[in-house]
Amino acid sequence: MFDIAFSELIVIGIVALIVIGPDKLPKIARTTGHLLGRAQRYVNDIKSDIDRELHLEDLQKLQDEMRQNTQHEQSTPYKVGQVIRHDMPQIDDSASPQLAPTAVSDTAEASTLKQSAIN
Numbered sequence: 001m002f003d004i005a006f007s008e009l010i011v012i013g014i015v016a017l018i019v020i021g022p023d024k025l026p027k028i029a030r031t032t033g034h035l036l037g038r039a040q041r042y043v044n045d046i047k048s049d050i051d052r053e054l055h056l057e058d059l060q061k062l063q064d065e066m067r068q069n070t071q072h073e074q075s076t077p078y079k080v081g082q083v084i085r086h087d088m089p090q091i092d093d094s095a096s097p098q099l100a101p102t103a104v105s106d107t108a109e110a111s112t113l114k115q116s117a118i119n
Contacts, residue, residue, distance in 0.1 A: 017025055 016028075020028055
């Protein structure tokens with residue numbers, strides 16, 4: 001807060017001891033400490049209120065942005081499934097080659113099916 005060195009605090013304490021006197025100095029020091037504590041809490045409360053307001057403002061901006069995006073998406077005439085089908089290329093089943101089995105379990109399963117078809 002203030003840039004006061006320890007030597008300066010000692011000088012201030014000695015001057016206060018001489019001016020105020022040793023009887024009243026502890027009471028005044030206690031009162032000054034309470035007032036400085038209150039001021040520090042007040043400043044911290046104000047800082048936290050400002051931070052909270054800034055955070056709330058950011059959240060409101062984000063909420064407005066999300067609402068605008070959802071309103072834009074709701075105005076499209078397509079449904080999700082239609083858009084996906086429209087963007088996918090057409091696949092012709094006759095042009096696709098038959099795939100060979102790639103795993104041992106596939107070959108064993110294929111041979112089991114052939115034997116059951118023969119029987």
